Amino acid sequence: MTPPKNIGVLYDWQAERGHRTVVHADRPADIAPGLGTSFDAAALATLVADTSAWLAAAGVERGSRVGIVKENHLDIQLLAAATARIGGLPATISALNRPDDIAIMLGKLEPAVVVIGTGALEKISRVENYPLAHVPHVVLGADPIPATSVRTARIADFSGAATPAVNLRPDDEPMMVTHTSGTTSTPKLVVHTADTNRAGTRVELLPIPGGVSNHRDTVLTSISFAHSRAYPFMIAQFRWAPANIVMVGDHSAAVAERMFERHRPTTVEATPNVYQHWVPIVRRRPELFGQVRMYINTFDTMHSSIARPFVEASRNPALMWGHSWGQSEVGPIALGIYTKRSLRPGAQGTGTHMNRLGIPWPGIAKVKVVDPVTMREQPRGTPGILMVKATSVCVDYLGDTDRWQDKRDGDWWNTGDYGTKDLLGRIHFLDRGVDRIEHSSAIEIETTLLERIPDAEEVVVLANGDDAPLAVVAMRDGTAFDRDHWTEITRDLPALAEPVVMPWADLPRTSTWKIRRNELRELLGENKVLAAHALDQRFI
Known part of the structure; x- marks a missing residue:
């Protein structure tokens, strides 16, 4: 039904x-x-x-x-x-x-x-x-x-x-x-x-083998339940009726560990920065994740070094990691599938970049890449702003209808995301348009730095006008950042400014735990990092 x-x-x-699905919360x-x-x-x-x-x-x-x-x-x-x-x-x-x-x-x-x-x-x-x-x-x-x-x-x-x-x-x-x-x-x-909302839920209502819950599953999610993602999640889970739905509103490691220990989920969904915050749990108690058959992340780009310990903790050889690309305004657009094999670490601190997503969902979303200045469609492999056509696009920004209209071009919606389409039509996400770095990708630099800096909890790379981008590094509690090895760590990366180290708790975050990059720029001061180019403000 x-x-x-x-x-x-x-x-x-x-x-x-x-x-008989039972829904569990982390508190009354x-x-x-x-x-x-x-x-x-x-x-x-x-x-x-x-x-x-x-x-x-x-x-x-x-x-x-x-x-x-x-x-x-x-x-x-x-x-x-x-x-x-x-x-x-x-x-x-x-x-x-x-x-x-x-x-x-x-x-x-x-x-x-x-x-x-x-x-x-x-x-x-x-x-x-x-x-x-x-x-x-x-x-x-x-x-x-x-x-x-x-x-x-x-x-x-x-x-x-x-x-x-x-x-x-x-x-x-x-x-x-x-x-x-x-x-x-x-x-x-x-x-x-x-x-x-139903158009944005169609993907999860498709009976994809292994991709939807079964009656034996225990599904755990730790996202913002105020976010549009929570609505299709509830609809889809009620449709497939797993044994248990575990809704963890408090993202802290202590609460998460308690809920994993009590319920032992078989599928897990969280935001990338929540997974980052949980890394000490999976390193210390990998058995809590041994039965997981599928991980999903939404809201932001995932880093392979963060996903890897969760993947390795699972005993399921067919485990899948679904990296979903979507937006509050649109819902799901594409999904990258990763496995234990594809997430293995590479040589010399390299690894898979998880911003390589699949093709847009057939029959649900279409994507084209346009030049950020002329807005003309780009050839395959050339980066630009990602535009999407879907029946799931929101009908307004309440109180900001002019901004909603500005982001539309006929039937196409300006996602504000920057990326490419390859010859097979697959999406490669590079950056938010407002945060883009010319001839490179802040997301890919962050992934590499997280691979190479032991015990880094977060790395944020900020575009810096015509100057070299700036990396902001947050270390896990009790660990120090080794500046002596910075040159070696960045040897094959685009030129970067001398990094700034600050506590994880001081990084300004949204309700979905994304980094407020503009606010971080303000905290650092204009003498440290320049604001994004005015042209890119169109894509906010």
């Missing part, structure tokens, strides 16, 4: 099927802290319906916009479903965003109600002239509400409210709002309909 397009009835559909839900951390389909459907009752009592009506701003957890998806169930438009906003950015996004949303965690409320309370103080803010969790002028309420204030009838919006109208990662500026609010 095909799942419904609208997330508002997804959980009812799952409960009606009678499958903020919307129902007394219900524990494990939920069968019936419990999730009931929780979504109950949540729609207090949302309606708080003022959510058909057509209302609802801001959902909270700490990362499964219940972000439940709140969105409950809002859509009664015809509201949920906007899921990660609490990891900067306070000013949260305020800006909520201002563009113009919500009737804001559902918010105490940590996020404390953040926006520090924003000068916060424009939505008059809007009801339903505060989650049991922690005391911080002193604020914002109008607040608790879920308990609406106890006993009747569950409203299902009142879905048409499939071609906005169903959900998420946001971009915001690596370069304030995240943009991405609007998807049930139709565009």
